[in-house]
Amino acid sequence: MGPLSNVESLKFYAPEMVLSAGILLILIVDLIGDRMYKRKGGVSNRKVHGTLALVTLVVAGAVLWWVNHSTPESEVPRGVAIFGGLLARDAFGDFFKYFFLGVTFVVGLMSMRSRDAIDHTDGDRDAGEYFALTLTTTLGLFMMATATDMLTAFLGLELVSIMGYVLAGFKRRDRKSSEAALKYVIYGGVASGAMLFGLSLLYGLAGTTSLAGIKASAAVAASPTTLITAVTLVLAGFGYKIASVPFHMWCPDVYEGAPTPVTAFLSVGPKAAGFAMLIRFFGGALPETLLAKGALLDSSPWPLILGASAAITMTVGNLSALGQQNIKRMFAYSSIAHAGYLLLGLVALSGGGSGSRSILFYLVTYLFMNLGAFLVVIALAESGLGENVDDYKGLGTRNPFIAVVLCIFLFSLTGLPPFAGFAGKFLVFSALLEHPTSMNVFLAILGVVNSAISLYYYARLAKVMFFDKAAEGAGPIKVYGVHAATLTVLAVPTIFLGVYWAPLLDAADQAIRAGAPAVIGAARAVAGL
């Protein structure tokens, strides 16, 4: 089946249209809201806009489900190119769409009760903009995960980046937040520029912007030096989004300075979208077989490039996390390390389906444990607790529930059984070892060593909470009910998926079985301008 036309595609773009409608609705309500609900008193801006955003997300999810279940496979199969080949409508994209809706929903819940994200002092004046920007980021994430054309891929990436710049600097009267936004902009600008240059080289080689066209182009395969230069430049853009070394410099400062809900969002959403794009690029547009054997190296250069990047990213992330006193900074370095583990899955991409399957699985477990860990920081910050490791002294007695839940997330992030993080790491490493070349074995061993290193800083926090005495006069800490409930909802899968992971693995299998990582859609001709 050929690509659908613009009008035919609209049905499959319905979730995105719901998101866009939600964004506009929030902006309009924000403009005329004073008259609508303020006068009657009682309802705060954050409740109104937060509820609107959450409802939008639920409706978008329902519409996504409905579109898939109301369209018979015989009529429009999954795995069809829409908008003339600019986007894909496939199970792979849908997997990520549900994922992003989930991330944004949890982040929305976090933000409604976070002073860090929305300033209380002037009647939550920024609440409308905050939630509109968050939903727009989700729209961009959708586009990144479904893009099968360099144009839409870049557009989605920029949409996410620009919204991220504003959200990172959202904290008013805070130097660190402004500094975070500025650093994010500058690094983002450089990474986008490098990526765009790489994409222009690819376009010049293939004469088309579509990923399918790149795959089909003979000229791409015939010029290995140009191709590798182009791909390395493109990797700068991806590396920036997923925070892999050496494009990680912005990460600690931005994670520390940004409002914590935004940090949580940035650490999961764009990272996952970056990996979705990487899978489409390396699984689809640039398969192993693209370069003729012996053209430049004996084998495809991608595993080598990605493997080196993964090894450096894991090691730098974990070693830098060791000495951190600020918890958000520590999680920033830990998220860099996790990008490294995920890159290992990408190295294994060439070995068949298990590489991308393990990435999808890992990302879902990462969603639960990382959002959970950040939510603990947010919930405690609302009660006036600081963000340094020492501030968490004696938390085990001050609020046992929070301390235990945080321990679950920490040990899951380490990758200890029986938590979800273990299953994720296990799948990534076993995908690597399906083809036990010496490099893969080395990478798997390095991954395990890194996990052991990470145990030190994760367990240090657990030790501070349970074995160190709280400061004099520190009483019990209360957290908001919505935070405690959300934490429970995040902690249950973190344990459950570590014990019984078959359903999620099936879902991940289904997402890649439809041939999704392979680029769908016909090669587009040169635009001819």
Next chain:
Amino acid sequence: MDFISMITPEALVFFGLATLAVAGALGVALASNILYSGFALMATLGGVAGLYLFIGLDFLGIAQLLIYVGGILVLILFAVLLTNRIGAVNVTNVSAPRALGGAGALGLLGLLTHVAVKTDWVLTTPVSTPTTARIGDAFLREYLLPFEVASIVLLMSLVGAMVIARRAVRDRPLPPVQGATAPVDGAERLL
């Protein structure tokens, strides 16, 4: 091949424009005064606009002139001129030694030159007819979706810029306007 025969009018125009763009870029990177960097950027942007026009991309060339040279560059210069003590920034980051940076830049230059010269690029012949009709057609046909999404990008960028700018104004209490009865709060709301 005879060197003289290579000097055609096209080659002269092309290399003139290219030299302008590259010299401008060097000026941006190497000038010690940020204002000079800003002015050097004009040469780069203008040179690139000339290159677009040279290969017959009339709309792109004019848009580059109007938006980048006429708009963005002027904004940059304004921002530079209106910022206090912009030259007195205390740079705390360590920078790589000059030799290392220079070697890296030269290596990259060599690689990119190799790529540019040796690759078998897809070539299209320059067109001499106006491109606007085809651009408009492409926007409403095959690139309709990116066109529409770009409007969301722009709308939300405006909203984001407003969030940031509004904060900067609010942090400093506005001076009371002489003879004005409206409270400061009312003035703020306009923003």
